[in-house]
Amino acid sequence: MAQKRCAASLTAVSDPTGNGFSGWKHVTLHFLRVHMDATYREIVDWASEMDRVRGLLQLSRTAFPAPSTLYRSFERVPMSMWRGFLRESADICEPGSHGAIDATFFDRETASRHYQHRSDRHIYTLKTTVLVDTDSCAILDVHCSTHWPHDTKTGRRVALRKTEKIESLAGDKGYDDQFLRDALRSEGVRPLLRHRLFAAYDHAHNARLDSDLYGQRWMAESAFLGIKRRFGPAVHPRAWYREFRELVLTAAVYNLEQAFKQ
Structure with a gap:
């Protein structure tokens, strides 16, 4: 999957000078890093000792x-490519036809309070909205923001991007928006949004x-719980x-792990 996606991308993931490793190898190591909950230094050390990983990456x-090369390559991968992997x-x-939308917060931690004040960082949490398939509990789309927009704003962006994947959408009263209901109906999606x-x-x-x-809206909360239990309630990068x-x-990575469990 990584090799095919990187080959089709116009963005160079590896070293722009042409002296680096293939881009799909960087992406594979990033997937493995998140799966193993490792730092950049740890994943390089661990992967170099795994025979199957060395054989796959050649x-x-x-x-x-x-580790610094792997760190810089993460920035060169555009968001569009990560969304393609998602x-x-x-x-x-193999998702079904019914989706659920909900939002949660992730902490922006790892840095001390002293560093956060010194770097003028005043936002300590990220608002994350996800669209979840209720049959497989797979995450179909993600929206992140540091400004905590209202659910009706993010709901439009997330839900209307995936109207071809779902036939109905469930959401709590935070997504009570007539414009969203009308837009979903125009796309052939049945809105199941609770009214205030x-x-x-x-x-x-x-x-x-x-x-x-x-x-079945609780499946979105189940996905949040699974991610926070598996990977933690905080994001580690600083930017x-x-x-x-x-x-x-x-x-x-969560989707792939869910697929392997099935």
């Missing part, structure tokens, strides 16, 4: 890239929701754009 024990990993899980209670007819709207399909890439990569 590298000798002493030919692995330096889409392919979700397809491997402002008047008596809002109770009637909620009573008409399909309770079986809407009840925001690296944090966004790390979360998308983590979601792709």
